Amino acid sequence: MTYSGWGRALTADGELARPERRAVVTAQGPAIGNRRSYGDAALNDNGRATDMTRLDRIIGFDGDIVHVEAGCTIATLARIFAPKGYLPAVMPGTGFATVGGAIGMDVHGKNHHNDGSFGQHVTEITLLGIDGTRAITPADEVIWKATIGGLGQTGVILSAKLRLKPITGGQMRVTERRVQNWDQHIEMLDASTATYCVGWIDAMAKGDALGRGIVEEAEVGGGDYSAPKGAKKVPFDAPNFALAAPIVNAFNEAYYRRVPAEGRTVDRRIEDFFFPLDKIHDWNRLYGKRGFHQFQCVVPLAQVDALKSMLSAIASSGLASPLAVLKRMGAGRGGYMSFPMEGYTLAVDFPARDAAAELIAELISLADAAGGRVYLAKDSLASGGVIKSMYPEHSEWSEAVNEADPDHRFETDMTRRLNLRGAK
C-alpha cells in the first residue's frame, strides 16, 4: 500500500495493517495515526506499519482523567467532553491528530506558554513493546521521557490516560488585532496575558510591512457548545498555479483586511478557533500533486532577531505561502525529543519545489546558528547531524529506545533519514 504524510511530498510503499480489535495489534512495526505529520515521521517504506485509527474509543472517564485508545482524535475528545465541561488540556492546530500521534510528537497548542505540551498532561500510557503490553507512568522516567515526543520508537501506544482541563463555557471569546510590522507583532505577543495566543503572519509582506499580521488572543467564554457542521472537501489536486504568488498575495491581503483596523472581539466555535483548517477536508490537495513542505522552528527568546532574518529570507524568496504562524512558547516539554523551548516559534508552508528545499535548508541553518530547534512533526528535509545538535537529550533518547527496541522494529523513514538511532 502506498501512503504519505500530510505534506504529500514524501511517500512510502509498505505493508499497512489496520486492526479493529486490540487482540490483533502486533508490535511488528511502528504505529501511525491520521498521518498529520507533514514529512516522513509516519512512514515506513518497504516495511510494516500499524494504522491505529480504528482503535479510537474512549474507554474510561473518572474525575478529570479520560482513558482513551490511541486512534481517538483530538477533535472527538473536544466534541464529546466540551458539553461535559472539559477540553483536552492541549490541542494542536488540527483536530484530526490522534492521541497516539499527539504523544509521539509531544504536540503543543495556542496555550503552550501557559499549559505546556500535550505530554505533560498524560498520566499513563499503555505501551505494546517487543516484550508485550505494559502501563507506564511518569515514574518510569527513562521509558516515559523516551515515549513522550519519542516518534513512536518505544513501541505501539495502545491507549493513554489524559488529564482534561475544566472549562466554564462552550465557546471561545476571541480578540483579533492587526499588527503592522515585526516589532509590533513581537511586542503584542510579549504583552499578551491571554490563555490562548497566536499570531498569523503575512509571510509575503516585505520592507516596512515585514511581519505584519493578526494577533489572536482567546479565552474559553460563555455560551453553549455547538458542534461544527459538515466540512467542505477538496475533491481533486489543485493545479500548480492555484497557490501562485499573485493569488496568495491577494489572499493574504484579504485575510489581513478581514479584521477591522481597530480590532474586534468575537465568539467562535471551539473547533473554529482551534482547528480552523479542518473545515476544509484534504486542504493539502490545494498544493497540487507535488505536495508541500512545512518549516517550523523555535528559537530562544534572546534570538528573536534570527527569526526576523528568516522571515526576510522567506519574504524576499518570492515563494508563496498563505499559512505562516508565529507564537511565543513557554519552556514546557514532556520528553527527551520534545520540540518546545522557551522562545518564539515560526511555522511556514512552501509548495514542494527545488527553490523551497534550498530556502528551507537556509532556514534550518539559521535556526541552528541561533541555538534553536526544528520541529520533527513538520520536517522532511533536515540532516541528522543538525537535528542531533538541536536536541541536547538526543543521546538519552536513543539509548532508551535502542534498549526498548534492540531490533529497530519501530524505525520510520524519518528516524532512518536522520539516523537518529544509529546502526543496529
Next chain:
Amino acid sequence: MTDTWIILGATSAIARAFIRKQAEAGAAFILCGRDIVDMEATAADATVRGAPEATVMPIDMRDAATFDAVIEAAKGLEGTINCAVFVGSMPDQAEIDADPSLIDGVVTDSFTGPARFLTMLCPVMEAREQGVVVGISSVAGDRGRLNNYVYGAAKAGFTTYLSGLRNRMGRKGVHVMTVKPGPVDTAMTWGMKMPAMTTPEAAVEDILKGVQKKRNVIYTAKIWFPIMTVIKLIPEPIFKKLSF
C-alpha cells in the same frame, strides 16, 4: 422510555459506528459477540457518549446455547427492544474450495445463527408491539458470483429470512429492515481493491435514515441499488460467463 438495542456482532466496524451514533442519541445497549475485552471498550465508549446502560454478553453464532442468556436479558428490559444484526463471515472462496467444511461456518455465522437468534427473540419483541430489527445482509446475496458465492448464498438465505420475518412481525408493530451493503471500508475488506466502497459511518447514516423512514430494504452505498438492479437483470446464459 429507554430504547435498548441488542447488537449481534458488536465488534464489527459498522456495529461500532452504529453504537456510537445511537449512544449519542441516548440509547441503551446489550452488546453481544465473542471478544469480551473489545466489547467492554465499546461499552465504555458508548457510556461516555451518552448511553444510560451498555451491557456486554458473550455470544457465539456457532453455539446456540449462548443465545439463551441474551434472550432472558431481553425479557427483563424495560422500554423498547430493538435488535441489529451485524454478524457474518467471508472466507476467501479459494479457501473454501480447499476446505469445503468451511461452508458450514459461513452459513452459520451469516444466516442460520442470526436467524435462530431472531426467531427466539421474535415473541419477546412481538409482545411489546414495537421495536425495530435491522438485519445486515449483503449485495452478495442478490446474485451468486464467481468470487464469493458461498457467502452470497448464506446472505441470500438471510435476506429471504428477513423478508419473511418482516411479513410476520410487521403485523405486530415490529419493523424489520434489511440492509444490503456493498463493500464497506472495514477489516473484512482491508487491503482489497473494491468498487463503490463506503465507510462505516456513511453506512450507518443510511441505516438510521432508513429506520426513521421505516424502509423495508436499503442499499448502502446507494449506488448499489441501480448496480444490483442491472446485475439481477443480466440473463443467466450471459451472467454465467462473467467474472467479477
